[in-house]
Amino acid sequence: MDFPTHALTSFALARGFFPRRGWPLVAGMVIGGTVADVDQLSVFFGPAAYLAAYRTGTHSILATPFIVALSAAITFSLDKTRTIRLATILAATFAAASAHVVMDLFQSGGETLLWPFRSTRFAADYLPNIDPWILTLLLAGILLPELFRLVGSEIGAKDKTPRGRNGALIALAWIAAYICARGVLHGDAVEMLDAHSYRGESPRRLGAFPDALSLLTWHGIAETQSLVCLAEVPVHSGTDFDAEAANCQHKPEPSPALELAQKTIVAQEFLQSARFPRASVEKTQDGYEVVIRSLRDVVEQEVRHSVAARIVLDAKPRIFSEELVWAKELRVR
Numbered sequence: 001m002d003f004p005t006h007a008l009t010s011f012a013l014a015r016g017f018f019p020r021r022g023w024p025l026v027a028g029m030v031i032g033g034t035v036a037d038v039d040q041l042s043v044f045f046g047p048a049a050y051l052a053a054y055r056t057g058t059h060s061i062l063a064t065p066f067i068v069a070l071s072a073a074i075t076f077s078l079d080k081t082r083t084i085r086l087a088t089i090l091a092a093t094f095a096a097a098s099a100h101v102v103m104d105l106f107q108s109g110g111e112t113l114l115w116p117f118r119s120t121r122f123a124a125d126y127l128p129n130i131d132p133w134i135l136t137l138l139l140a141g142i143l144l145p146e147l148f149r150l151v152g153s154e155i156g157a158k159d160k161t162p163r164g165r166n167g168a169l170i171a172l173a174w175i176a177a178y179i180c181a182r183g184v185l186h187g188d189a190v191e192m193l194d195a196h197s198y199r200g201e202s203p204r205r206l207g208a209f210p211d212a213l214s215l216l217t218w219h220g221i222a223e224t225q226s227l228v229c230l231a232e233v234p235v236h237s238g239t240d241f242d243a244e245a246a247n248c249q250h251k252p253e254p255s256p257a258l259e260l261a262q263k264t265i266v267a268q269e270f271l272q273s274a275r276f277p278r279a280s281v282e283k284t285q286d287g288y289e290v291v292i293r294s295l296r297d298v299v300e301q302e303v304r305h306s307v308a309a310r311i312v313l314d315a316k317p318r319i320f321s322e323e324l325v326w327a328k329e330l331r332v333r
Helices: 003-017 023-045 047-053 064-078 086-105 132-154 165-194 256-262 265-273 295-299
Strands: 205-210 217-223 227-234 247-250 277-283 287-294 307-314 319-326
Touching: 003 023, 003 086, 003 132, 003 165, 023 047, 023 064, 023 086, 047 265, 047 307, 047 319, 064 086, 132 165, 165 205, 165 217, 165 227, 205 295, 217 295, 227 295, 256 265, 256 277, 256 287, 256 307, 256 319, 265 287, 265 307, 265 319, 287 295
Parallel strands: none
Antiparallel strands: 205 217, 217 227, 227 247, 277 287, 287 307, 307 319
């Protein structure tokens, strides 16, 4: 989830559940709910650093207590009057830090929750990278009460409820309902993909990834024995899913070059994090070039921070070079 969404979610949690605790607690919760995204700075150190750091350490279960401790310490230092109990500070910052991890878990990028013990990435595939509907609900829940309060103060009405509490709680409730609805629709999309064959072959692996605007349109991937197919999946929209219209591509034929490339350290690192990887093998003047990309990035149109593995081999074949690169720097295949 993007930084503004996490910040607004933390602010809404502070208003909804800790409305009378003052600005130091709000500041601490916003810090606790956003500091995990410090791993995004790894993008400035290249694709290898980004692949290793993004949503790994700072998004793990092990890191959460440290994030809570940091944000709680900041809150405690800001509370000069010592009016906020330590237990309240810990509960509030834990709520914000946990909300960050949970919201990112509903996306498709994946989090290594068990880092550093396991590199497995967990992802529910319910939400897009930037969800305008959640942003809208958060902004409405925060700003509309301010507008109503301003209008009420001008006509002499006095609101005795904590500032913005009801609006924040309503917004959070709507977001929870929205995520549940996304989850149901995701399950329907996967079932629709599974109910069809692709060029006469049954699917072995399936994935359905969300559209940023439409709840009823999902971007599907169906992998068969010899094909990888990309398809738009209309869920409950009155349009039948046409599996024959899917964009199907043949997997590369087994070859010594491909087998050797897949055993490289770079390829193994990439394959640990890639969702639905697809390799392409190109004969060059001096040998071969093997490129492995994530089809999840393709269907979600991730162009800025999509990483790929590139392995260059000579004609024997032997490894000449291996590296992680930004996918946008590669030729379209």
